[in-house]
Amino acid sequence: MKLSVIGCGYLGAVHAASMAELGHEVVGIDVDPAKISALSAGKAPFFEPGLDEILQSALASGRLSFSNDLADAKGAKVHFVAVGTPQRKGENAADMTYVNSAIDGLIPHLSAGDLVVGKSTVPVGTAARLAQSIADAGTGAMLAWNPEFLREGFAVKDTIAPDRLVYGVPAGNEGPKAKALLDEVYATALSNETPLVVADYATAELVKVSANAFLATKISFINAMAEIAEVAGADVTALADAIGYDARIGRRFLNAGIGFGGGCLPKDIRAFAARAEELGRGESVAFLKEIDAINLRRRQRAVDMVIESLGGQVFQKKVAVLGLAFKPDSDDVRDSPALDVAVQLHGLGAKVVATDPEAIPNSIRLHPQLGFATDTMDALHSADIVVLVTEWKEFRELDPVEIGELVKDKVIIDGRNTLDPEKWRAAGWTYRGMGRP
Structure with a gap:
């Protein structure tokens, strides 16, 4: 199929490259010339494992191209809208400026029978409003909503081999037509028996924010237990192991630490709460x-x-602050707990030297006042204390004996409870975890 992807940020770039890798003819469109230039050269403007490889493969095949001109979307049968919905400045609600602009700009280039597919995370009710705009324009095009469930660090896999697909389709005769087109787009995943849920617009919109709200609740629950464990002298990690054996609860994401961050989870739960209040169900x-x-x-x-x-x-x-990205295998520092900790310590007068395998350039742009080291050993040299705040593999595998020779004082705060306390204490370190004795 011929597809267009409007918005080539994290979501859009991954989606465009992955769809081309699956055999579709794809044009990715974005207003940022620098972003389009980088992507056209086979280089993602952000770090995501495996993305550069499929970008280069798809570009070489001739199935993938990028453009700054929305007119180049004309002729595509399915148009994916993958623009950002950031938190509105000074509010908790989502900023719909980019979604609205993408739809308005796309409408003149739509043909009868085309399918516009929203992938952005939006407040419930958005799809119905946008579908009406498309209908009022007399394009003869349809709208569906197909939420994304990407995990940074695993986004390529999550796109090519998703754990589920959700279609929010219009009522009436257009519903089966929209489903048929999406089935063709996702033929490879469906042939591999990927679970499919076909629902109405509102349900599809609620799926992503509900999933994020549940995940955030699970993470904050174990962190609340860590707060109790700290004053009670209990070990939250052993607690999580014990309750995680309950099949109704499960062990995944029951890891106490400094909490979640990133460009999705924090702003999505805030926007969800704001939308619920607008609907009178706050x-x-x-x-x-x-x-x-x-x-x-x-x-x-x-x-x-x-x-x-x-x-x-x-x-x-x-x-010495080990980590800046909000999670490993990413250079994303949006609402990063790790970067926040570094900034707070700097504000208290500490001589912060932070390091991260990928996120230093993004961190410098936001907080140039911090000290940075591209080499972990340089960050550790003569440190009075070490704080591990992003659980990159290279930090998890540090040898406490070896780095004990570098630091001034052997004191470590394990903000992700990812190290072996006994191993570090045996090497002479004062080890402190989150909610651990």
Whole structure:
């Protein structure tokens, strides 16, 4: 099929390259010339494992191209809208400017029978409104909603071999037509028996925000238990292991630490709560505000642990911060707990030297006042304390004996509970985890 992908940020670039890799003819369109130039050269403007390889493969095949001109979408049968929905400045609600602009710009280039497919995470009710705009324009095109479930670091796999597909299709005769087109787009995944849920617009819109709200709740629940464990002298990791054996609960994402971040989870739960209030049902998801508050408290707790471990005085103390991205295998520092911890410590007068395998350039753009080291050993040299805040493999595998020779004082705060406490203590370190004795 011939497809267009409107918006070539994280979601759009991965989707465009993956669809071309699956055999479709794809044009990716974005207003940012620098982004289009990089993608056209086979280089993603962000770090995502495996993306450059499929970009280059798809470009070489001739099935993938990129453009700044929305007119180049004309002739495609299916048009994916994958633009951002950031948090509105000064509010919790989602900013729909980019989605609205993408639809308005696309309408003149649509033909009868075309399918516009929303992939952006939007407030429930958006699809119905946009479908009406497309209908009012007399294009004869249809609209469907197909939420994304990408995990940064695994986005290529999640696109080519998703764990489920969700279609939000229009009512009436257009529903089966929209489903048939999406089935053709996702023929490879469906042939591999990927579960498919076909629903109405509102259900499809709610799937993504509901999934994110549930995940955020699970993470903040175990972090709330970490707060109790700290004052009770319990071990939250053993607690998580024990309750994780319950099949109704499960062990995944029951990892206490400094909390979640990134460009999706925090802003999506805030936007969900804001939309619920607009619908007159704010009380139904009022708990999400406490989930958000617990999450933010964990960052402060990590800072407090550094202060406590340094005897209450951090001024001019060298703090080696291991990690800046909000998660490993990513260079994304949007709402990153790791970067937030580094900034807070700097604000208290500490001599912060932060390192990360991929996220230093993005961090410098946001917070040039911090100290940075591209080499982990340089960051650790003469450190008064070490704070691990992003669980990159190279940090998890550090040898406590070897790096013990580099630091000034052998004190480590494990903000992700990813290290073996006994191994580090045996090497002479003062080890402190989150919610661990």
